Amino acid sequence: MNMTLPPLVIFGPSGVGKGTLINRLMREFPDAFGFSVSHTTRAPRPGERDGKEYHFTTPDNFKNLISDRAFIEHAQFSGNFYGTSFQAVKDVAATGKRCILDIDAQGVQQVKQTPLQPVVVFISPPSITALSQRLRGRATDSEEAIQRRLATARREIEYARQPGIFDYVIVNDDLDRAYHKFKSIANGEMDARGDQMPLLHDWNHDL
Numbered sequence: 001m002n003m004t005l006p007p008l009v010i011f012g013p014s015g016v017g018k019g020t021l022i023n024r025l026m027r028e029f030p031d032a033f034g035f036s037v038s039h040t041t042r043a044p045r046p047g048e049r050d051g052k053e054y055h056f057t058t059p060d061n062f063k064n065l066i067s068d069r070a071f072i073e074h075a076q077f078s079g080n081f082y083g084t085s086f087q088a089v090k091d092v093a094a095t096g097k098r099c100i101l102d103i104d105a106q107g108v109q110q111v112k113q114t115p116l117q118p119v120v121v122f123i124s125p126p127s128i129t130a131l132s133q134r135l136r137g138r139a140t141d142s143e144e145a146i147q148r149r150l151a152t153a154r155r156e157i158e159y160a161r162q163p164g165i166f167d168y169v170i171v172n173d174d175l176d177r178a179y180h181k182f183k184s185i186a187n188g189e190m191d192a193r194g195d196q197m198p199l200l201h202d203w204n205h206d207l
């Protein structure tokens with residue numbers, strides 16, 4: 001059934017719970033969903049295999065792929081290129097799985113310009129205060145990194161608020177409730193429903 005479903009694009013601010021929702025979906029339906037293998041120009045870390053964790057490539061080759069329009073979306077982070085190729089998404093579809101793309105707002109913009117017709121899901125925090133608490137609760141970042149993530153979050157949310165960006169929004173308030181909605185959208189159920197975009201007007205609270 002999933003062979004006919006277009007790629008599922010998930011985006012939302014860092015710390016909102018995208019990974020948590022996707023991991024749960026993958027655990028419940030290990031055969032139904034898959035991730036595409038991205039290209040990168042960064043060096044492989046010990047244990048990483050070419051074609052498994054990433055397609056490792058040189059900056060020159062990466063630039064050639066860009067000119068050949070091989071990428072659905074690509075971006076540069078800390079001096080390295082990263083990209084998702086059309087071929088990588090096709091490779092997932094060829095296994096009979098629905099491809100999940102967890103990308104940022106800039107990537108969403110790029111994917112929406114391709115003929116893939118992805119289903120785009122924005123994962124929203126119930127409030128900015130909750131988002132900042134989750135980032136702190138995860139305890140993976142310094143205070144400076146958290147402030148940077150919150151600034152980026154603001155841009156992601158502002159992008160998502162523009163008309164016509166997402167097909168569904170899911171407010172990740174109660175995890176079980178949010179997952180239930182996420183699962184029905186991911187499975188392409190006819191009666192799947194998203195949430196309303198929340199106001200998120202608590203930016204200026206003490207975060």
Ligand SMILES: Nc1ncnc2c1ncn2[C@@H]1O[C@H](COP(=O)(O)OP(=O)(O)OP(=O)(O)O)[C@@H](O)[C@H]1O
Binds near residue numbers: 014015016174175
């Ligand atoms: N509904 C929820 N209620 C409370 N806490 C949650 C909920 N969903 C996720 N969390 C917690 O919030 C933190 C951030 O979640 P997660 O790492 O999945 O976010 P993310 O959107 O994938 O972030 P990043 O983009 O940085 O990878 C984790 O500690 C997770 O356990």
